[in-house]
Amino acid sequence: MIGSNLDRVLVVDDEPAIVDLMELYLKSDYEIIRAYNGKEALEKARSEKPSVIILDVMMPDMNGYEVCKVLKTSVETQFIPIIMVTALSGKDEKIKGLESGADEFLSKPANRLELVTRVKSLTRIKHLQDRILAERNYAYQCIDVAGVLMLVVDRDQKINLMNRTGNESLGYDEFELLGQNMFDVLFLPEDMEKEKEEFNQIIDKMIETPPFNEKKILKKDGGTIIVSWNESPIYDSNGNIEALICSGKDITELKIKDELLLNLNEMREMFTGVLNQDLLDPVSEIQDCVQALLEQETETENIAYIEKIMQNISNMTETLKNASEYLDQQPYDKK
Numbered sequence: 001m002i003g004s005n006l007d008r009v010l011v012v013d014d015e016p017a018i019v020d021l022m023e024l025y026l027k028s029d030y031e032i033i034r035a036y037n038g039k040e041a042l043e044k045a046r047s048e049k050p051s052v053i054i055l056d057v058m059m060p061d062m063n064g065y066e067v068c069k070v071l072k073t074s075v076e077t078q079f080i081p082i083i084m085v086t087a088l089s090g091k092d093e094k095i096k097g098l099e100s101g102a103d104e105f106l107s108k109p110a111n112r113l114e115l116v117t118r119v120k121s122l123t124r125i126k127h128l129q130d131r132i133l134a135e136r137n138y139a140y141q142c143i144d145v146a147g148v149l150m151l152v153v154d155r156d157q158k159i160n161l162m163n164r165t166g167n168e169s170l171g172y173d174e175f176e177l178l179g180q181n182m183f184d185v186l187f188l189p190e191d192m193e194k195e196k197e198e199f200n201q202i203i204d205k206m207i208e209t210p211p212f213n214e215k216k217i218l219k220k221d222g223g224t225i226i227v228s229w230n231e232s233p234i235y236d237s238n239g240n241i242e243a244l245i246c247s248g249k250d251i252t253e254l255k256i257k258d259e260l261l262l263n264l265n266e267m268r269e270m271f272t273g274v275l276n277q278d279l280l281d282p283v284s285e286i287q288d289c290v291q292a293l294l295e296q297e298t299e300t301e302n303i304a305y306i307e308k309i310m311q312n313i314s315n316m317t318e319t320l321k322n323a324s325e326y327l328d329q330q331p332y333d334k335k
Contacts, residue, residue: 006031007123010050012041012067013085014059018108022054025112026119038062042070045077051126052119055102057086057093065100072101079129081122085110149217149227150247152234153182155203157196160243169250171220182246186217188224202231203241209233214255215248226252287313 011022012035023032033048035041038061045053053071057064064084071077084097087108094105104118149166151159162177170177170186177185183192183199195215201207215229227248234243290313294306 007051007126008033008048009119010035010041010044010048010053012036012038012053012059012064013056015056018056022110022115025110025115029116030119030123038064038067041067045071045080046074050080052122053080053082054106054115054119055082055084057084057097065096068097068100068102079126079133081126083115083118083122148247148249150245151177151182152243152245153199154243155241157181157183157199159185169219169225170217188216188218191216199244202233202244205241209244214251217248225250226255283313283317287317 007030009026009030010033011019011026013019013022014036016036019034019036023034026032030051033044033050035044038059041053041055044050055064055067059067064086068082068084071080071082081103082101083104083106084102085106085108086093086097097105103122106115106118147165149169150161150163151166152161154160159177159180159182162172164174166172167174167177183196187195198207198210202209209231212228212230215227216224217227218224228251229246229248232245232247233241234245236242287310290306290310294303294310297303297306
């Protein structure tokens with residue numbers, strides 16, 4: 001049905017008459033897709049993206065349990081609800097269906113009202129699930145393109161998500177960190193116990209999540225980066241914390257710059273002290289002594305030499321004073 005806005009239902013049965021009957025029951029509210037064996041069912045489930053699959057158990061090539069298991073373990077089709085239809089009513093058959101991932105069961109011959117009700121219920125669930133998945137995927141996309149390191153850590157300290165910036169900053173491939181214990185791979189051995197204790201206290205609501213603080217984070221190559229770290233809780237339906245969103249900005253270069261500036265400021269203070277105490281004061285004393293010599297000297301030739309020395313000392317003193325005043329006037333860089 002080209003251009004139809006109806007939900008699609010894939011009906012799978014090796015008996016065409018059964019497929020015809022299912023279509024008769026559902027065609028007023030749904031677009032029906034037909035399949036007559038397991039292989040065709042798998043192909044159409046992937047290509048047509050139905051909202052619900054009605055799947056017969058007894059088929060010659062692949063039985064319904066096998067088809068159901070394949071569908072439920074495939075990323076493309078794992079969230080499509082499946083109603084298994086069987087002429088077998090034993091408890092063992094239902095257990096096999098549940099183990100293969102079936103969502104509902106119907107017995108042959110299918111009751112029209114029961115079939116319509118089950119399909120309607122599962123379609124509504126599928127719509128809700130699609131919306132939740134879309135919102136989750138959008139949130140993951142936003143996290144992935146964020147310019148800061150972001151990861152989601154569950155109660156068991158396992159990394160459930162690491163965004164692109166985080167992987168690039170730490171030198172990991174896209175999925176390499178997933179499932180690993182955060183503290184084993186991202187923290188220095190000497191910091192591990194302290195960080196774990198704080199994490200558990202936050203998870204158990206014994207303490208609030210602290211404000212931004214600096215943490216050393218391990219890279220894959222053994223190096224470290226300094227991160228301005230923040231944690232935000234994710235709550236379950238009962239109000240318990242089920243995971244933490246951890247985020248941070250790499251401030252390693254900024255910290256290096258701050259350290260260099262601090263060293264430069266210390267060097268400037270030291271040099272200013274050298275100028276004032278170790279150079280200017282002795283030069284001033286020398287100037288006084290030379291002045292005394294000049295006042296006592298009577299030989300014209302010696303007086304000329306002493307005056308030349310005095311002029312050089314005066315020039316040196318002026319240069320040192322200018323340098324000291326210049327350094328005193330420069331503001332300290334606090335960035």
